[in-house]
Amino acid sequence: MTESTQILLASRPEGRPTPQNFRTETASVPAPKEGEVLLKIRYLSLDPYMRGRMSAAKSYAAPVEVGAVMEGGTVAEVVESRDPNFAAGDMVLSYSGWQTHAVAKAAHLRKLDPEKVPVTTALGVLGMPGFTAYSALLTLGKPKEGETVVVAAATGPVGSAVGQIAKIKGARAVGIAGGPEKCRALIEEFGFDAAIDHRSETFAEDLKAACPDGIDVYFENVGGPVFEAVRPLLNFYARVPVCGLVSQYNATGPFEGPDKLPGLMRDVLTKSLTIRGFIQTEFKDQMPNFIKEMGSWVADGRIRYKEDIVEGLDKAPDAFIGLLEGKNFGKLIVKVA
Amino acid sequence: MTESTQILLASRPEGRPTPQNFRTETASVPAPKEGEVLLKIRYLSLDPYMRGRMSAAKSYAAPVEVGAVMEGGTVAEVVESRDPNFAAGDMVLSYSGWQTHAVAKAAHLRKLDPEKVPVTTALGVLGMPGFTAYSALLTLGKPKEGETVVVAAATGPVGSAVGQIAKIKGARAVGIAGGPEKCRALIEEFGFDAAIDHRSETFAEDLKAACPDGIDVYFENVGGPVFEAVRPLLNFYARVPVCGLVSQYNATGPFEGPDKLPGLMRDVLTKSLTIRGFIQTEFKDQMPNFIKEMGSWVADGRIRYKEDIVEGLDKAPDAFIGLLEGKNFGKLIVKVA
Structure with missing residues (x-):
């Protein structure tokens, strides 16, 4: 036994x-x-x-x-x-x-x-997190050449793949991470165009400066203050695939006011935003493409992990x-x- | 002159x-x-x-x-x-x-x-409000046979068209309006399956009772307390086209807490919701279909106004x-x- x-x-x-x-x-x-x-x-x-x-x-x-x-x-x-x-x-x-x-x-x-x-x-990178990044970014985020894609938790397995796939599609990749060491890795190891430290006191201004043309795709992994800094930068028709909200998973009880929901809905209305939750299983028909395409990108070193x-x-x-x-x-x- | x-x-x-x-x-x-x-x-x-x-x-x-x-x-x-x-x-x-x-x-x-x-x-009905209802409901709401479509401001020109088009597509139409007279009109004149008075003290319970299978499409015209009553009833993969937020247009200054935004984002994540703002001009390629189809529905009396x-x-x-x-x-x- x-x-x-x-x-x-x-x-x-x-x-x-x-x-x-x-x-x-x-x-x-x-x-x-x-x-x-x-x-x-x-x-x-x-x-x-x-x-x-x-x-x-x-x-x-x-x-x-x-x-x-x-x-x-x-x-x-x-x-x-x-x-x-x-x-x-x-x-x-x-x-x-x-x-x-x-x-x-x-x-x-x-x-x-x-x-x-x-x-x-x-x-x-070739499993669930990589597939999550690949399928949701391409299906819901739809990054176009020259657009700006922002992702938080950007050194994580989902975030780092999101940024690198965005680059392959011709978009500008801006990563948000905690601390200078992770930010350095975003630029030097993963090839992001900009890296912003969310622990910095000037985080919101730094993010704005790194996104001079606004944000077209925000791949949401964290929620909380990071999303608040992203919101005013979202462009008309921006897409927000909601993959995770790690900043609020441990929260208990009601969140302190003021109530930001009406402001978010106003943004959705006046900027024609799309906010879309998902679980990667809904994209399972893309698995063969993922295995082929992501497998070759990893083998070529175009996608690092x-x-x-x-x-x-x-x-x-x-x-x-x-x-x-x-x-x-x-x-x-x-x-x- | x-x-x-x-x-x-x-x-x-x-x-x-x-x-x-x-x-x-x-x-x-x-x-x-x-x-x-x-x-x-x-x-x-x-x-x-x-x-x-x-x-x-x-x-x-x-x-x-x-x-x-x-x-x-x-x-x-x-x-x-x-x-x-x-x-x-x-x-x-x-x-x-x-x-x-x-x-x-x-x-x-x-x-x-x-x-x-x-x-x-x-x-x-054959102008901007009717086209708004037609194009956004069909493109973003995508009501399927047997699904439940909820719309507020339902006796208005957008809301009444949304409910009646939902019925034509085989969905169940639940309208929200202010006062018994408007609710009566929703059933008797516009043929909705259920009508809920948002001024009633039992509004949230009444809405829940009228949606025993949850809500698949919520066509958002109003925001505020109506959206709060709708939220817990939204089904997995529910679609929320955001057309208007009339309840908050006159609001000034910040909204009182608690902050409901994290709860909304949690719903988006755990129920794979789609929240999508729009302006009807983005659907202008559907104008010929609208003129033909809506015109014949109005002429036939299938759509009333x-x-x-x-x-x-x-x-x-x-x-x-x-x-x-x-x-x-x-x-x-x-x-x-």
Whole structure:
């Protein structure tokens, strides 16, 4: 019998998650049945959307139950297979959550080729975050040559891909990030045209100066004061794909006034804005294009990526708490084993 | 020399417009030049968008200058023509504003046929308001069979057309209006499936009860408390074309907290909502379809309309002030002469 070390949701956070919201347990993993495989998890992806799953509030996905294993995308090695398409030693992309071992249905797995690209890219630039950036930017943002695209959390796996894809499409890419080190990386590593530090006291003025022709696409990852600085710069017919709102995930209770909603709706009306929420699953018909196009951009070095790898499953709760505060630098991944 | 009685913008309103914001003057109208016609205005359209033109704040259209004639759509009779396409006695659609006479370029006029439909329909159901409803509902709202479409200011020229076109497309139409008389008209005259009085103390519950399957399209004309009642009922992938925000046009200064913007953005994210401002001019390629399709619906009686005609240009300021408070009942038109 295989044992799995698991990190469970111990309780729902009130505001900022704490280590006490998580609990570690050991559970026996059943033997795989016909059409299933036994997996040893190698890498776990940590992503902001997981904060939503920790809450009971209604959202697009069901919450993680208290006492259940935390959900998450993983790269795993097949240990034992009862499916003809997989053999022991194969590396796969699975959705096995915060644990060391799991049984999975073979039909839910995607085989990875470690010779081609590092397997961790399946959790970042060539996985869900990269696909989110690619599909939503092209379908909803529709950047045109010469337009200005602004993205926050810009050194993250979604933001860095948004900026680089915008550049490939001929647009100007302006990234917002926290601190001078991340801003330097935006210019030097990711090739953004401008990088703005949202922690600076002159943030709003700096953003305005970096967008002399206004903003045509704002790819929303964060909300809060960053969105307030963006709003007056939005151009007529600007598009705002809403991918995440990490600045407000830990908020509790009502937000202090004045009420900015009427002002936002006035902007929507007088500037013919489009504000559009989405989940990447609605674009799944674009997956073949993504795999082909993004795969070649990454292989060519036209799209670069940055990973922030934390060692040990026991570090996952602290790393995740830090992610919500912008403490990571690049795609946050836990090396489980 | 022809004299024109004109209503000018005397000063910009602070909040609710008052009669003092308008001034009446008499001006000489020059003789028409080559390619121009002299018009006697018969009907003036009063519409909520005019409130925006009275303010200096930046919007999609330039404001009316203080001391200039108030703008507006008009139905006029040609008195003298220096263009081969028009003759004295012709009825035309023009944009001559709040006055009794004007000279206009023939190229800016559309000839009307009083034999076919009443000429006032060119200001309402077959004019700008009807086209706004038709083009934005079909392009942005995209109502599908069995879906629920909600519209406020529903007895107005835009709202009543939105509901009736939604019905033609097989959707359920729920109208919001102020007072039992207007609600009765929504059901009995316009054929809505449900009518909700926003002045009722149980408005939010009544709306919820009238939308047992949630709301798929909310055609936004008003904003404010009506939008707050709509928000929790919006379905996944709901579309919100933003046509107007009449409840906040007269607002001054900041809106009292709590701040509802983060809650709206959370709804956008978790329900993949689309919030989209527009001006009907962006859909002008649909004008031929509108003229054909809407014209036949009106001729067949499938689309009904209601006009609220006020006698005398001098009544325009008070009628317009009342319009912003929902005091009219149907398309508000001033019979100038």
